[in-house]
Amino acid sequence: MMKRKHRRLSFVALGILVLAAAAALILTAFEDNIVFFHSPTEIVEKFAKHELRPEQRLRIGGLVEEGSVSKTADGATTRFKVTDLNKSVVVEFRGLLPDLFREGQGIVAEGHYNNAIFTAREVLAKHDETYMPPEVAEALKKSGQWKPAEKKK
Amino acid sequence: MFNYFANPTRYLRLISKLQPIAMVVTILTIGAGLYYALFKSPPDYQQSETVRMMYVHVPAAWMAMFCYVGLACSSAVALIWRHMVADIVAKSTAPIGACFTFLALATGSLWGKPMWGTWWVWDARLTSVLILFFLYLGYMVLYNAFDEPTRGARAAAILSIVGVINVPIIKFSVDWWNTLHQPASVVKMDGPAVHPSMLTPLLLMAVGYTALYFWILFIRTRAELNANKVRALRIRQAEG
Structure with missing residues (x-):
């Protein structure tokens, strides 16, 4: 039971990290289009x-x-x-x-x-x-x- | 602590103590805040009387982000620890956060027309807040999109955790890109750029909005827990 909880926790934490990295890359790539x-x-x-x-x-x-x-x-x-x-x-x-x-x-x-x-x-x-x-x-x-x-x- | 409040009875006992406090704080601070905002605070040197829109708009925008962080955190707790009360808190937070976001967008639009000269522009700040609004709506739709409630809860929880990336983007959009929206006035490195006579009603309103959130949250979570009880009883009855 403990193991499952920890696996889910690390899965969520890893997911957020990967998403943050993806968002940072996308936003940097589109920087010229985002400026107002x-x-x-x-x-x-x-x-x-x-x-x-x-x-x-x-x-x-x-x-x-x-x-x-x-x-x-x-x-x-x-x-x-x-x-x-x-x-x-x-x-x-x-x-x-x-x-x-x-x-x-x-x-x-x-x-x-x-x-x-x-x-x-x-x-x-x-x-x-x-x-x-x-x-x-x-x-x-x-x-x-x-x-x-x-x-x- | 998570485990302690995984028991709905304990949670209900706690919120029945906190709910009257939240109610009193809401009424007092929003009452005093509105009085200061509308009658006692001075006009602005640039915007004159229109600045009073700030006292409704800015706390609503703060709450839009605050509620989203609350939604994502309780969703994560519900997802990882299979925590029933956290799931109820997340489910009850979403509509409140959506209302605050709508209020921020609507008052911002009404403020933008006289000051900037436009109801809406697609700059980074306004667009990212609109995305936040859609995230709330998406969460609520997804939650109710499945026949089996737990599947909907899980799918919606994942969506809300993915969407949390948007919160720092909203906060720093005005620093990372040039936008029509001005940079932060209160939460910034070198202290607030708002005169104390205007900061007082603003902070009163912010406390009031926060207390209002908890007040509504307590009512909603109690209703949800009772609805769950009724559902469980019905199922037991049907099974005879």
């Missing part, structure tokens, strides 16, 4: 190496560069730069922007990259993991301890 967006640096580099093509629909993610937001002549298209603090890409978007959209905010845009302009069909706002009352945010800014959301990688 590319950084501006990745997009510029991958286009230079022809790994991405203009007709491909893709997502770009980064911070809206300070002072880069403007309207184009038709009055409905917003033009801004998305940066990862290394490279930046010009994004054009015609439509309603989310409430959180502002300079310095993290965003994810979906669309096509062609002739150094990213034409977005959709713009989503990405916020960071910090939560605090507005007064605390003000106080931090005043005392110079404000750390703007740094993008990873």
Whole structure:
């Protein structure tokens, strides 16, 4: 009886180990497909190496560069730069922007990259993991301890 | 300890003591938590009033994972030691966990629309939580898919143990890949990034949800054990 229990226990433990290894291999292999967006640096580099093509629909993610937001002549298209603090890409978007959209905010845009302009069909706002009352945010800014959301990688 | 509680009578005696405690804790903490969350806590500097969604959404997501780990562990105990009470605990946990997962998905969607600008995206975090929801549903379907209950219980237990791989994937999805969902705010290496005035109601709600889980679990397991008794009596009657 003891033996059977132990055999089942080792069978389950071994099964979990093998599954974990399989899951790790699969997820590593599909890493490029699981990422939700590319950084501006990745997009510029991958286009230079022809790994991405203009007709491909893709997502770009980064911070809206300070002072880069403007309207184009038709009055409905917003033009801004998305940066990862290394490279930046010009994004054009015609439509309603989310409430959180502002300079310095993290965003994810979906669309096509062609002739150094990213034409977005959709713009989503990405916020960071910090939560605090507005007064605390003000106080931090005043005392110079404000750390703007740094993008990873 | 496993062997001690393999006896349903002992288990029933224990939960009849714990159930009133779970009930009182649930009512007090969820009551106080909701009051703090809706009236006393400040708006967020970025999200203003919409941040109040956090107090329902985040504990639900935690519970979705907590219940799944509970489901997989008790399934493993039931499978390895042929432990009847562990099997009942697993069977009773699944629908509760599925409800918490649904709540996390639904409130997340309602929160995503005003903040991100979309109800749903297929990023790693959202997709892995959806898979968790399907694992719960699959467990419940598989459990009841066989004429002979013990076969269903075994098949479902194996499914739940296989699915436990998904739990660390959910937790670390926001660190391993870039996602639209922000990284962890509370359970992270350098301490919570949530202001104490907002962390208090959040943790109150988390304690409340956990107590609620145990409260419902105690009721459900008792019902299941009684149903088993009735079934055994019927069989004995039929056999005359």
